Amino acid sequence: MTGSDDFDAFEAAVPLSQRAMAARPTPYLEDLNPAQRAAVEALDGPVLMLAGAGTGKTKALTSRIVHLLNTQRTRPNEILAVTFTNKAAREMKDRVSRLLGGMEGMPWMGTFHSISVKILRRHAELVGLKSNFTILDTDDQIRLLKQLIVAANIDEKRWPARMMAGIIDGWKNRAWTPRRVPAAEAGAFNHRGTEIYEQYQDRLKSLNAVDFGDLLLHVLTIFQDHPDVLAQYQRWLPYILVDEYQDTNSAQYLWLRLLAQAHKNICCVGDDDQSIYGWRGAEVGNILRFEKDFPGAKVIRLEQNYRSTEHILAAASGVIATNAGRLGKTLWTAAKGGEKVRLIGHWDGEEEARWIGEEIEAMQRGTRRMDPVGLDSMAILVRASHQMRAFEDRFLTIGLPYRVIGGPRFYERLEIRDAMAYFRLAVSPDDDLAFERVVNTPKRGLGDKAQQSIQRAAREADMPLLEGARALLAQGGIGGKGAGQLRQFVEGIDRWHAATLREHNHIELAETILDESGYTAMWQNDKTPEAPGRLENLKELVKALEQFENLQGFLEHVALIMDNEQGEVGEKVSIMTLHAAKGLEFPAVFLPGWEDGLFPSQRAMDESGLKGLEEERRLAYVGITRAERICTVSFAANRRVYGQWQSALPSRFIDELPAAHVEVLTPPGLYGGGFGAAATPMDQRVASADVYNSPGWKRMQDRATSRPMSQPRESKNVVIDLQAVAKFTTGDRVFSTKFGYGTVQGVEGDKLDVAFDKAGSKKIVASFVVAADRADDVPF
DNA sequence: GTTCCAACATTTTTT
DNA sequence: ATGTTGGAAC
Numbered sequence: 001m002t003g004s005d006d007f008d009a010f011e012a013a014v015p016l017s018q019r020a021m022a023a024r025p026t027p028y029l030e031d032l033n034p035a036q037r038a039a040v041e042a043l044d045g046p047v048l049m050l051a052g053a054g055t056g057k058t059k060a061l062t063s064r065i066v067h068l069l070n071t072q073r074t075r076p077n078e079i080l081a082v083t084f085t086n087k088a089a090r091e092m093k094d095r096v097s098r099l100l101g102g103m104e105g106m107p108w109m110g111t112f113h114s115i116s117v118k119i120l121r122r123h124a125e126l127v128g129l130k131s132n133f134t135i136l137d138t139d140d141q142i143r144l145l146k147q148l149i150v151a152a153n154i155d156e157k158r159w160p161a162r163m164m165a166g167i168i169d170g171w172k173n174r175a176w177t178p179r180r181v182p183a184a185e186a187g188a189f190n191h192r193g194t195e196i197y198e199q200y201q202d203r204l205k206s207l208n209a210v211d212f213g214d215l216l217l218h219v220l221t222i223f224q225d226h227p228d229v230l231a232q233y234q235r236w237l238p239y240i241l242v243d244e245y246q247d248t249n250s251a252q253y254l255w256l257r258l259l260a261q262a263h264k265n266i267c268c269v270g271d272d273d274q275s276i277y278g279w280r281g282a283e284v285g286n287i288l289r290f291e292k293d294f295p296g297a298k299v300i301r302l303e304q305n306y307r308s309t310e311h312i313l314a315a316a317s318g319v320i321a322t323n324a325g326r327l328g329k330t331l332w333t334a335a336k337g338g339e340k341v342r343l344i345g346h347w348d349g350e351e352e353a354r355w356i357g358e359e360i361e362a363m364q365r366g367t368r369r370m371d372p373v374g375l376d377s378m379a380i381l382v383r384a385s386h387q388m389r390a391f392e393d394r395f396l397t398i399g400l401p402y403r404v405i406g407g408p409r410f411y412e413r414l415e416i417r418d419a420m421a422y423f424r425l426a427v428s429p430d431d432d433l434a435f436e437r438v439v440n441t442p443k444r445g446l447g448d449k450a451q452q453s454i455q456r457a458a459r460e461a462d463m464p465l466l467e468g469a470r471a472l473l474a475q476g477g478i479g480g481k482g483a484g485q486l487r488q489f490v491e492g493i494d495r496w497h498a499a500t501l502r503e504h505n506h507i508e509l510a511e512t513i514l515d516e517s518g519y520t521a522m523w524q525n526d527k528t529p530e531a532p533g534r535l536e537n538l539k540e541l542v543k544a545l546e547q548f549e550n551l552q553g554f555l556e557h558v559a560l561i562m563d564n565e566q567g568e569v570g571e572k573v574s575i576m577t578l579h580a581a582k583g584l585e586f587p588a589v590f591l592p593g594w595e596d597g598l599f600p601s602q603r604a605m606d607e608s609g610l611k612g613l614e615e616e617r618r619l620a621y622v623g624i625t626r627a628e629r630i631c632t633v634s635f636a637a638n639r640r641v642y643g644q645w646q647s648a649l650p651s652r653f654i655d656e657l658p659a660a661h662v663e664v665l666t667p668p669g670l671y672g673g674g675f676g677a678a679a680t681p682m683d684q685r686v687a688s689a690d691v692y693n694s695p696g697w698k699r700m701q702d703r704a705t706s707r708p709m710s711q712p713r714e715s716k717n718v719v720i721d722l723q724a725v726a727k728f729t730t731g732d733r734v735f736s737t738k739f740g741y742g743t744v745q746g747v748e749g750d751k752l753d754v755a756f757d758k759a760g761s762k763k764i765v766a767s768f769v770v771a772a773d774r775a776d777d778v779p780f
Numbered sequence: 781g782t783t784c785c786a787a788c789a790t791t792t793t794t795t
Numbered sequence: 796a797t798g799t800t801g802g803a804a805c
Binding site for chain 1: 795
Binding site for chain 1: 801
């Protein structure tokens with residue numbers, strides 16, 4: 001444990017009242033605009049800093065910390081500064097230390113989870129744990145739950161462990177211990193939810209383990225049940241700062257409220273318009289209610305945006321304005337003019353990827369209208385990760401360098417988790433979950449039967465699995481070739497454990513463990529294409545050990561910090577999800593896939609209704625505001641999703657973009673313009689698509705019966721894979737375009753009239769001929 | 781105990 | 796389309 005000195009420092013801390021409030025020079029204040037300055041100087045009492053996108057939030061936050069120190073109000077170890085991610089914590093630390101000219105120890109700056117671990121290690125016994133508890137990740141959590149579910153005789157097929165894990169996470173996010181789960185939730189998980197939850201918590205306790213949710217929940221329990229402990233922390237931590245307050249869940253909110261209720265020096269920073277984590281328990285309500293929760297709170301709005309041009313800001317504001325129940329901000333910028341937000345429609349997803357690829361290359365070269373833009377300055381932000389594939393495929397084809405941000409993280413890879421399990425066993429041989437994970441990896445001839453015997457032996461004698469296995473071996477309870485191998489495994493663990501105690505070179509030890517266990521050999525003998533990559537990853541893992549003094553230290557670190565530093569070099573376009581883009585900024589941003597159902601996501605709307613839609617809209621807001629100078633929104637009429645063709649209407653968010661700040665692009669050729677978006681004013685653009693009853697659809701269905709196909713699904717918008725070429729007129733201009741759908745009433749060869757109507761008023765009529773030139777695209 | 785195939789799911793992601 | 800997983804066949 002590293003934290004004990006902090007606690008001692010607290011005990012010795014001079015009471016606040018005795019500290020002089022000396023005025024020292026404050027050059028950092030000169031750098032701030034009036035709102036930022038107000039937020040920095042309001043040091044006492046509750047403060048809500050409402051910081052819109054790109055308004056210098058981190059600057060204000062870090063300056064505030066420096067100001068707290070500089071005015072001698074408090075000392076570095078008395079400031080509690082919480083963030084959500086390790087990355088954010090790291091950035092804050094860096095910036096504070098830069099302002100201070102050298103780092104002063106700020107032990108209480110970190111994520112909710114890392115700070116909770118620190119507190120929990122100190123008081124573990126108050127919730128029935130030992131101070132050296134292990135932290136389980138999602139995978140361990142699910143395996144444990146699966147055991148309980150099977151033991152409870154529940155059909156794991158119909159009621160998967162993953163689902164139960166989700167339910168438990170949700171409950172923990174709301175700070176509900178098994179006893180506090182409200183009666184209304186009794187029906188969860190086939191009426192067995194609370195029962196399993198309780199068993200799960202018991203099991204964790206007996207394993208001396210906690211999951212991520214527990215870190216907060218246990219601390220909360222301690223604070224609630226032991227007022228003396230709470231009072232101590234309130235005294236130790238007289239100043240509290242919270243970043244990204246709009247993303248706090250109920251448990252975090254309670255955690256903060258308890259700590260802050262004595263001195264009320266809490267400064268929460270956030271933006272209700274950027275709350276995009278509702279699906280993992282974040283409560284926008286926390287930020288909306290702040291003034292009620294903390295009476296007399298100062299609310300300071302940071303509204304000057306330093307990131308984006310006028311048009312981009314106006315477009316984002318226009319979209320977000322549709323949401324109800326906002327605290328409300330009016331962002332403005334001194335940067336007038338610039339490019340309007342560009343909007344373009346495509347025939348299908350591949351076309352969209354092709355166009356964006358070409359556009360990126362053009363921007364890289366520079367055009368008449370703009371100077372060259374580097375690849376590092378460009379990003380493609382998608383709603384769902386499966387959208388990335390089309391871009392990767394295309395960019396590989398044209399040789400455009402790209403990097404995918406997010407995705408499966410290093411420490412979540414199979415081989416890394418296996419290796420970590422070996423390390424965990426070496427450090428604490430009693431770690432049953434680690435034991436289970438690797439007893440038969442690589443294959444040791446220990447299948448279900450053998451493992452069950454080990455489990456039984458261990459449970460009967462109430463000992464860890466390793467000891468159970470040892471006992472079983474002693475009494476000859478395991479037969480065949482498995483016995484020899486299990487003996488080797490057990491002896492190996494003993495040997496490695498002894499080595500960790502002898503302060504051996506831990507890097508060498510790690511290599512030894514992986515070699516002696518046969519794990520490295522397993523991948524070396526594997527001829528599948530991914531094996532070499534996995535071996536590479538293992539090498540990287542061992543390399544990462546260099547930064548730590550021993551295996552324990554490394555494991556502790558990894559349990560909480562599951563992110564990977566990809567120190568990739570070279571100019572590359574970034575591809576990531578909108579969620580991953582939060583907090584980032586790029587001169588040029590592409591926002592593809594703005595189609596109803598994809599974005600806003602159908603599922604979000606089905607599951608959370610209007611709330612879900614509003615969160616999607618905030619996501620759109622986040623997306624647009626990532627852009628500094630160029631923002632390109634696009635959509636496609638047809639898209640292949642999981643091997644199925646789907647058609648969709650342009651996203652309703654497109655209609656919400658204020659027309660005055662949007663430039664509708666029409667690329668050369670027949671493609672583009674999708675539904676007439678390129679040609680018609682925003683308020684006139686619509687398409688409808690009931691084709692089920694059309695002869696064309698009937699005919700396609702007939703054709704389909706001869707070959708297997710998926711049933712046409714209940715959907716309003718259905719792809720017609722016959723291509724329609726349309727001509728239509730707006731004002732004095734005539735456009736032609738290709739359509740994926742419309743109100744189709746004919747078959748191939750027919751002349752068709754399509755009425756584009758919005759809210760019943762028909763405004764544009766396009767006549768077109770249904771052609772069969774895309775017949776090979778017909779999915780059946 | 782291992783291998784193979786059919787069934788299944790597939791928004792977003794941190795700790 | 797694709798990758799994972801559970802159960803049956805070997």
